[in-house]
């Protein structure tokens with residue numbers, strides 16, 4: 001029904017091979033379905049609950065999945081913020097509403113299910129935080145041991161708490177995410193552990209369902225989909241899923257895929273702006289948005305294609321712009337997200353101000369993780385609670 005295809009040279013591999021990169025050319029692999037042979041009906045999809053597994057015909061798992069009922073996240077019409085920006089059709093897809101609080105759950109329900117299907121006994125990942133939280137939860141559900149490598153001191157508190165509580169073996173290395181990924185890759189190859197970073201093509205299969213849900217929720221294809229970009233797996237995944245809907249004849253056009261990075265960590269933005277064939281890694285990526293503090297995005301090749309083929313773009317925002325938008329989302333729309341997630345909407349604000357957005361555009365910003373993931377960054381921005389004596393007089397006096 002499907003095979004693994006190298007995105008560089010087109011070499012093909014059987015779906016039951018445990019392989020992350022092409023043996024001939026070293027490029028990443030993608031899952032390719034024989035869509036003509038699949039019996040998919042849109043009406044049948046519509047009859048199922050709006051959850052990730054609604055789309056199971058174009059997911060690689062054959063048996064019962066390891067699921068925590070992920071997907072089906074809300075798509076909010078942001079009326080107030082939209083009005084401020086002069087955009088009537090501005091939406092947020094709140095991926096923080098997944099079981100562990102980020103879109104990584106979409107990748108992990110598929111990835112851990114595939115680990116089971118392939119007969120693997122242990123799973124591992126490197127993570128800026130959310131991948132580890134999600135892997136820990138799904139490994140717990142599957143009853144499989146999990147190992148996660150984090151960059152020491154650079155992971156938001158809520159995410160470490162989750163990885164620990166769900167029972168993963170949590171290891172912090174004294175270096176950045178990019179190094180953690182190299183190390184876990186080597187570990188997995190030498191020890192036969194299943195690698196669940198976004199080099200794993202099956203993880204991206206789960207994540208592509210964000211785009212499928214957006215089309216179902218909106219009842220149409222948006223003009224633009226905007227995502228924060230770290231390793232660039234998610235933007236690649238969403239693009240792939242929508243490409244499959246086109247192949248199936250369910251939609252007839254692509255949204256402009258738009259990636260937003262943090263100014264201190266923007267190799268994809270520079271590659272797009274400079275029309276470079278590939279990204280030049282940032283050696284010391286830095287941003288308060290730790291989820292996208294990644295200097296060498298492993299999925300850059302897929303992401304550059306997604307952006308270029310759809311007439312999209314990439315841009316960056318400063319930490320100040322990210323934090324200001326995190327507050328705006330919370331206070332004007334009731335949408336609580338972690339800093340990286342606010343980057344997508346902050347990017348749109350910047351592009352509107354620069355006159356690069358048609359006000360009639362229908363725009364969906366993917367907001368990727370929940371506010372409670374990074375409570376310390378929140379507390380630092382807000383005034384502390386006002387403490388008073390327990391009497392009405394004191395209460396009234398502080399409210400005046």
Ligand SMILES: *Cc1c(COP(=O)(O)O)cnc(C)c1O
Pocket residue numbers: 102103104130131198228229230231232233234235291292338340341368369
């Ligand atoms: C992982 C993550 C991202 C970045 O996604 P990539 O696929 O690495 O580009 C953005 N925001 C949050 C909250 C994340 O957890």
Ligand SMILES: [Zn+2]
Pocket residue numbers: 006007008009010011022023024025026027
């Ligand atoms: Zn190849």
